């Protein structure tokens with residue numbers, strides 16, 4: 001009989017040691033000071049060139065109205081409304097024409113889109129669309145295929161002289177191993193689970209079923225989805241999108257970057273869930289499903305919310321896609337971080353100005369949403385995602401392209417922003433936005449320029465700055 005526990009033990013230990021020693025994104029950040037609110041950390045691997053402030057304060061890292069903020073129904077997301085709302089269905093029919101106009105006739109047109117671009121885009125979406133294989137609530141037969149690891153009870157790190165801190169590092173390391181660019185852990189706030197799952201039927205396009213917590217019941221039925229409260233941890237995963245493909249926005253290459261992100265989300269989150277099941281715990285992977293990913297990623301310390309309505313990470317800016325794995329594995333949560341995004345966005349309007357669908361506001365933050373897809377109760381910049389959806393489907397990433405945080409690391413802007421943040425010098429922000437534009441950063445890259453790159457090794461000296 002095989003001694004599976006021995007193999008598993010060694011494997012986990014190796015993963016943890018690898019995380020600590022090899023530094024594959026998991027080297028502990030350096031503490032460089034403290035503030036009234038938290039600890040200042042630097043880590044080139046995790047935070048790029050930014051110094052971040054890791055919060056020591058309990059609660060939300062942004063302003064919330066507890067009387068208003070409630071779990072949202074999935075029915076009101078743009079994707080769901082596209083199915084049941086007559087208004088949306090009408091807009092979608094028109095949107096197809098808009099897409100044609102944008103790409104072929106004029107606005108936002110990339111003159112030399114070729115079959116090469118379309119092939120890259122189509123291929124990039126492959127695994128995002130493989131329903132049934134990914135985002136399963138249980139692994140094949142409820143255990144790791146063939147090995148039976150999942151049926152051996154819950155793994156305890158103490159068995160191999162590890163702590164839960166080591167185990168948490170190992171799980172984050174496994175996340176990167178399976179393809180994530182960033183991973184963090186948070187306590188799961190039930191506010192970030194949809195109250196209802198959108199489940200349309202042929203004769204009832206508006207049908208939803210409630211998401212409930214009843215004891216340890218863990219199952220999907222036709223009447224409800226049951227997710228027990230014991231699944232109280234969430235691993236937030238971020239996937240970098242290719243800088244040069246995003247720079248082609250609103251061309252097809254930007255859609256390829258988006259599709260590639262969605263495919264990697266599905267594969268990585270599902271594989272990570274299998275890894276956790278192999279350790280005897282429950283694991284529920286999700287991309288956009290189950291609940292909004294951005295607040296989860298903020299809770300897990302991956303970044304801050306920007307004016308463009310997306311997560312902005314220190315290392316990749318908004319150039320990421322997000323997924324998550326909900327689990328009962330008692331991982332140690334990270335704390336939210338700040339690195340000056342909100343302050344910078346107050347003066348910078350680049351994303352709003354360059355948004356062809358006017359989905360991003362140039363106005364101040366508000367408490368109320370601007371669309372049925374918004375969940376009110378948070379003081380922030382609300383975007384109108386349906387406007388975004390209707391402009392070019394998934395091809396547009398103009399807001400990501402022009403955002404100063406999108407730039408590759410080591411840019412002069414990163415260094416200046418870092419200084420401004422450390423010193424809280426907000427007047428510098430306007431100067432930096434002007435300099436950023438003057439540098440030509442954020443311009444649209446043609447597909448020929450993208451394809452001429454040799455595996456992205458030909459980054460010019462100027463781009464490296």
Ligand code: SF4
Nearest residue numbers: 355388396397398399
């Ligand atoms: S919000 Fe949508 S339409 Fe506007 S710039 Fe961003 S991706 Fe484009």
Ligand code: SF4
Nearest residue numbers: 306307345348351403
């Ligand atoms: S473009 Fe400017 S305003 Fe928009 S998210 Fe980026 S930094 Fe904030």
